[in-house]
Amino acid sequence: MQVDTLIVHGRVIDPLNDVDKTLDVAIKDGKVFKVGENLNVAATETFDATGCLVTPGLIDAHVHCYEYATPISLNADKRCLSRGVTTVIDAGSSGASTFMGLRKYVMERSKTRVKCLLHIAMHGLASAGLSAGAGGGESDTLAILDEDSCVKCIQDNRDVIVGVKVRLSTDVCAMGKTEYEAYRRALNAAERCSVPLMTHHSMSTIPTQRALDPSAKLCCPGDLRPGDIYTHTYVGYPSTIVDAETRDVYSDVMDAKSRGVLFDVGHGAGGFNWTVAEIACKQNLYPDLLGTDLHVFSQDGPAYDLPSVMTKFLHIGMPLYDVVKSVTSAPALAYGITGETGSLTTGIAGDVTILKIDDCDFMLEDSVGQLRNIRRIIRHLAVWREGERIPVTFPKHLPSEESQQRSLKNLKDQEVKD
Ligand SMILES: [Zn+2]
Numbered sequence: 001m002q003v004d005t006l007i008v009h010g011r012v013i014d015p016l017n018d019v020d021k022t023l024d025v026a027i028k029d030g031k032v033f034k035v036g037e038n039l040n041v042a043a044t045e046t047f048d049a050t051g052c053l054v055t056p057g058l059i060d061a062h063v064h065c066y067e068y069a070t071p072i073s074l075n076a077d078k079r080c081l082s083r084g085v086t087t088v089i090d091a092g093s094s095g096a097s098t099f100m101g102l103r104k105y106v107m108e109r110s111k112t113r114v115k116c117l118l119h120i121a122m123h124g125l126a127s128a129g130l131s132a133g134a135g136g137g138e139s140d141t142l143a144i145l146d147e148d149s150c151v152k153c154i155q156d157n158r159d160v161i162v163g164v165k166v167r168l169s170t171d172v173c174a175m176g177k178t179e180y181e182a183y184r185r186a187l188n189a190a191e192r193c194s195v196p197l198m199t200h201h202s203m204s205t206i207p208t209q210r211a212l213d214p215s216a217k218l219c220c221p222g223d224l225r226p227g228d229i230y231t232h233t234y235v236g237y238p239s240t241i242v243d244a245e246t247r248d249v250y251s252d253v254m255d256a257k258s259r260g261v262l263f264d265v266g267h268g269a270g271g272f273n274w275t276v277a278e279i280a281c282k283q284n285l286y287p288d289l290l291g292t293d294l295h296v297f298s299q300d301g302p303a304y305d306l307p308s309v310m311t312k313f314l315h316i317g318m319p320l321y322d323v324v325k326s327v328t329s330a331p332a333l334a335y336g337i338t339g340e341t342g343s344l345t346t347g348i349a350g351d352v353t354i355l356k357i358d359d360c361d362f363m364l365e366d367s368v369g370q371l372r373n374i375r376r377i378i379r380h381l382a383v384w385r386e387g388e389r390i391p392v393t394f395p396k397h398l399p400s401e402e403s404q405q406r407s408l409k410n411l412k413d414q415e416v417k418d
Contacts, residue, residue, distance in 0.1 A: 002042045003028040004387055007352065010049025013321060014056060016329035016343035020321055025054055027350035030387035035344050045389070049354055052381060055324050056343050057086025057351025059331040060306050062198070062231055062266050062291025065114060066093035066102045070125045072295040076112040079294060082393040083305040084380030086351035087341050089331065090116040091198060091231070091266075091291070092165025095124035095138075096149035099157065107160055111385055113351075115335060117165040117198050118154055120145050120186040137172020139182040150189040162335035163229070164190040167200040168220060176205040183218055190228070196334060198229040200266070204239045209250040222252045226260030229334065233263040233287060234280060236273035236368065236414035241280065244415040249283045257285060262334055265313075267303040267367065268293030270410055272312070274366040275417050281316050289334060290326045301403025302367045304395045307355065310378045312364065314357075323378075350387035355380055364399050369408030370418055 005027040012023040012035060024039040025032070034041075065076040070093045080088050094102040099118060107114045119125065121138040122145075139145055154161045166186035173179035183199070183206060190197035201220045207213040210222055221230040233241060241253045257263065265272060265287045280286075290310060292303045303309060310323050318326075332342020341351055356379050363371040383390050397403075411417060 002044065003033050004043065005045045005047065005384065006039065006041060006043035007047045007049050007054055007354070010052045010054035010354065012054045012344065013324045014344045015321065015325040016332065016338065017345060025344060025352060027352065027384060027387045031350050032344050032346055032348050034346060047354070047382060051356065053324070053355040055353050055355060056328045057341060057383065057385065058084050058306055058327045058353050059087040059342060060085045060292055060294065060327070061089050061264055061289035061331040061334065062091045062293045063088045064093045064125070064295040065090050066106060069098065069101055072125065072297060074294060074296050074299055076106070076110050076114055079299050079305065081112040081383065081385060081390055083307060084353040084355065084383045084392065085112070085306050086353070086383065086385045087113040087115070089162065089335060090114060091293070092117050092119035093125050095119040095122040096146065096153040097122040098124050098126055099153050103157065103160060111390065113341060115160050115162045115337060117163040118150055118161050119165045120150055120182060120189060122146055122149055137167070137169070139167065139172055139178055140174040142178055142181055145178070145182050145185050147185045147189050151192050154193045154195065162337065163196040163198055165198050168204040168206050169200065169202055170205055171203070179205050180217055183220065187223070196227045196229055197224065198231055198264070199224065200231055202232055202235050202237050202239050208239055208241060209252045219252060221256035221261050224256060224261045227262065227334070229262045229264050229289065230256070231264040231266035231291060231293070232268070232271035233265060234272050234277040235270065236276045236416040238415055240276060240416050242276050242416045247279055247416070249280050249285050254285065262288040264289040264291045265309060266291050266293040267298065267309050268295065269297040269302065270367050272302070272367045273414060273417065274370045274372055277316055281318065286318050286322065287313065287326060289331050290323070300395065300397070301400040302365050302407045304398055307378045307380050308395070308398065311374060311376070314376055314378060315372060315374055350384055352384045353380060354382040362399055365404040365407050367407050368410040368414055368417065369404055370411070371404070
């Protein structure tokens with residue numbers, strides 16, 4: 001018996017199987033063949049992972065990779081797979097009328113496993129870049145938010161569409177006029193297909209805490225269902241989850257967490273504020289998912305890549321096991337793809353990532369230009385996708401002074417900051 005790849009002596013963290021132990025991992029014919037102590041098998045390639053972490057291929061719960069079809073999308077193979085990420089979830093770059101391009105030109109041609117959330121707006125993010133970009137947004141016109149088209153597209157592509165996306169921000173919803181209806185339709189579509197809804201909720205007329213607007217018909221995350229996903233959790237913009245006066249996380253947010261609503265980082269270019277994240281984690285609102293919201297405006301900082309976002313949460317004090325869980329088993333469970341990935345179960349795709357934690361000493365920015373002194377960095381050393389070893393790349397500049405300067409422009413708009 002000969003296997004293709006044998007990874008030896010590493011600390012294997014495989015949360016779906018409740019494993020955190022020094023073990024060997026064998027890959028054969030593109031699949032996980034066996035995980036165990038001192039596997040005595042011949043291998044074409046042996047990788048010595050002494051002093052390293054061996055994890056299931058990382059899953060990024062939130063990226064934008066509909067390259068060239070939307071102004072913000074990047075190339076998943078270049079910016080995700082080479083950074084140790086074997087699976088990405090595109091968060092709403094496409095809608096019902098633009099989805100087939102994502103399927104044919106991105107999903108079917110990428111080495112990275114690409115799944116997606118379908119935007120409730122039929123054109124997805126084809127024209128609207130970021131909420132602060134050119135005037136207007138994808139949900140300005142109610143006719144484009146067609147619930148039936150969204151449902152049909154999901155039902156026809158259940159193998160790759162794993163949820164629904166909506167952005168609740170006044171400036172992408174006709175200055176707030178269509179916001180409630182966009183939310184209502186997105187919730188309905190997700191409910192009808194039994195998939196999660198991910199909400200981007202920032203600078204919104206939909207209240208974070210019901211008491212802030214008792215007449216509001218819907219709240220966010222208050223009206224999300226268990227399994228739905230609240231992204232950009234740690235923004236400091238208006239609609240932040242932290243009460244700017246008391247510096248406490250709103251009780252409706254804590255209630256949502258205990259009901260089973262999932263919280264995603266969604267770092268992006270504007271979605272992560274150190275102050276808010278530190279306050280929230282101190283009050284036990286750690287993220288369930290570490291989505292980077294990686295796109296062309298966050299890939300060279302302030303998000304950089306998934307290992308960099310993992311580094312930030314390790315810095316905040318999130319236990320290493322939970323950091324790994326939030327980029328492996330947790331997103332696999334959230335999006336219903338544990339049959340394909342998210343673990344090192346025998347027979348599953350041979351997607352494996354090697355990580356190493358190194359000492360370091362530099363200042364790292366959030367998306368509003370605030371800095372923290374990072375002393376431990378998580379780096380990706382190697383990655384296999386269906387048994388094939390993929391060369392890794394690293395950010396050109398980490399930290400990037402240019403990104404720190406650029407991010408600083410957002411600081412004046414923060415309700416909560418240092
Ligand atoms: Zn996003």
